[in-house]
Amino acid sequence: MIKILIIDENEDHRYFLKYLFSNENEILKALEFNEEFKVYEAKNGLEGIKMAQLYEPNVVILEEKLPEMSGIKVCERLKLIKRDFDIPIIFFTAVNDLNTKERAFQIGASDYIVKPAHPYEILIRVKKHLDFYNTQKKLKQTLENYEKDLKIARNVQKNLLPKIKKINNIVFDYIYISSHNTSGDMLEIIPMTSNKIFAYIYDISGHGVTSALLSIIVKQEIDRIINNDKLTDLKEIILKLEESVKEYFFDGRYFTGIFSIISENNIEYVNLAHREVIFLKNNNIEYDNRTDFPLGVGLINENNINIFKREIDKDTFVIFYTDGILDMTNFTEKELHNIMVEKEYKNIKEIIDTLKEEISNHLDWNFPNDDITVLALKQEE
Template sequence: MKINNYQNKRDILIVDDLPDNLRVLSEILIERNYQVRKAINGKTAIRAAQLSMPDLILLDIKMPEMDGYDVCKELKSNKKTAEIPIIFISALDDTIDKIKAFEVGGVDYVTKPFHVEEVLARIESQLTIQRQKKQLQKEIEQRKYTEEILHQSRAVLSSVLNSSLDGIAALQAIRDNSTGEIIDFRCLIVNPVIAKVFGKNKNDLVGKIGIRKIIDKIDNNLFNSLVKVVETGKSLSTDLYYQCDSLKYWFHFIAVKLGDGCSVTVKNITSRKETELELKKINLDLETFSRSVAHDLRNYINNINFAGNLLAEEINLDGSENEKELIDIINLSCDRTMSILEGITQLSQLKSEPIKPISFNLSPLVSEILNYLQNNEPRINIKFMIQDDVFVNADRKLLNIAIENLIKNAWKYTKKTDETIIEFGEIKSTEKLWQEKIKLIDISPLQFKQKSIYFIKDNGIGFNSVLEKELFTPFKKLHGDSDFDGTGIGLSIVRRIIELHDGVIWAESQLNQGAAFYFILATD
């Protein structure tokens, strides 16, 4: 604590050739909590000041060898000591002596004999000025540093803006003085790319009002959209079509609130958009073609099936067993081909199906499907374990299709078991089991944080876990047709529906130990 007090004391160097004068001034200043050093002549004073600069010097004029004026000149000529304030204290009272003291660099002059309070006031005044000078110097240096950083930042920003392949601009809202409504925008920053988009020169835009007219030429609704960004803080991200003379462009337009205005980024996506539109057209043509082919094939298959049934009626009367078997093969093949066509049609339609998520209870749907299957294909030993009130947020129509496929899959592969066990439920993200099951797939748990896992389990034949990646591949069947009928499309449809909900589905199984299907819905 004593060290801190010592460091906080103001250091004053007293220079006088008379010991009595040094003693009197020292006692006065020490009593007022100043730190005092003393020098008996000019040379000693200069060495002391250079060795450790004092905050202020009290300097006598009349001294042997080197008078006060010469001491002051020497100190002021040295860059290190030039800024030390010097107060002359002398018995010389002539105006010319005082003028000379100020000419050589003194900041004040006190005549002997002096009043103690006057000396203290003058000392404190000069120390205050010195503190203020140092503070001002610090602020000047800090300002220079800040200006240099700002200059460098502006240079970097300018380089980034001018070299960016994307259009970048910052707009400030212009409001009506009476209503406060945004009536226009002022362009604060703009780079050459966005200036070109606007059909203007960069210098014609910066600082100018009237951006609304330019924006309206690109899109009539764009100005209102930008106003909404500023007023609500909700960002805008959209694709815009813009035609300038004979040239046609597509831009991806992003606006983000920035103060009382917004920052704008514009990316030319003309090439990508044209490719997307062309692909969309090709896909539409392919869908139309596949529907047409499917329709024609259905007609042909129905004709074959009808002819087969007519033949079956005739053969049943006097035909051989071999002929009857061939007719059965024809009819079965027709039925399987029709099922495949239905699956292909359903899968192709899912690719462009827009989802409409709503909240609904999934448990009654599962019960309904299982009861339907039991009524159509009665089994003696069955056990359904359905968790009550499992709510999801999803497209009801699409999820119904997915759940129906998963349950029919479980029903099919449990037909050879002594007892059919099918379980449906939900694993909440707060449960320990959630962490165990999420590790089975190659995704980050954070991706579906707070999302429940839904599952359908059975005790059927299961499958080899090595083949899990092939499970959702269209037309891929892990078991032979002779054991279990099917088209191999059902699980592909399920995966597509889950993906439309930005979700993920996976399975867990061992051969002859049942199978479990798990899925998460990002819309949930």
């Protein structure tokens, strides 16, 4: 049912409008109004405001010239009472004044019709504003539902992150700051044997709930490959991962990542179209930016995966990160490297805390444009 509120002192005018929205009016059928109307009448502005609050009409038809309170004032009050009072307010008035028209639109009126007007014109303009209002209402509801879905997706991703900061002889810490639309970043440390761990970071392309869902799927597959299939060869792990998840990636989607196996004094890693691996030791920084194809697009095979190995010791920090940190305004790769060497860090926490402070200063409490994820690891002293 469509609820119409008519605010007009003139009883004849109210009767005319009330008839327009009655079932006897054939024009309604011609204009394809598919619902019946319920009409409410108010003789002055104050009564009209009370009825608008009580009955929550779908359309208000308002005379400008009212006793005690003008139509302009009524419109202003309706907009002030509820910020989301965005229902169509249509002036239907004998006042044909340019300044009044301009003021009516400034305060939020949807239309301004000067009396007298043909019934067809009145109804077709009411229908136009009703259709627009209903479309906006549906869009608003859709956006609200999408915001709820995004919030759930962000929380689910966050809850999947590591809860502890030490596995075997590896201590680690991380930063994870989700973008508003979430971009599917993920990191994890998984024990393989008593002296070996599997550490990774990855970034799903795109944004939104789909990216979050794909991120969860990829994480589940990695957990299964390491914990259930018990694979320990890095090349086999990547090939198995690519084969098990590529069916979920289409329409240009893919993901990049760094995947590594760390044992005592040694790291074995593969970089799949991701940011460089950073090695930091005694204020000296080295980075390896050699990369291969991304995952999820079927390009990886056993002949084009490059596995890199490097010796590390207890003074070496290993740092993985996603490119969200470089999407911050006025923050470059060079600045990231400068932060790494500006002082001699004693432990993982110092590095992470320094980066957190720098990120906080750049974001100023806003969501980042892209997920920001940093993982730092080090062998225990």
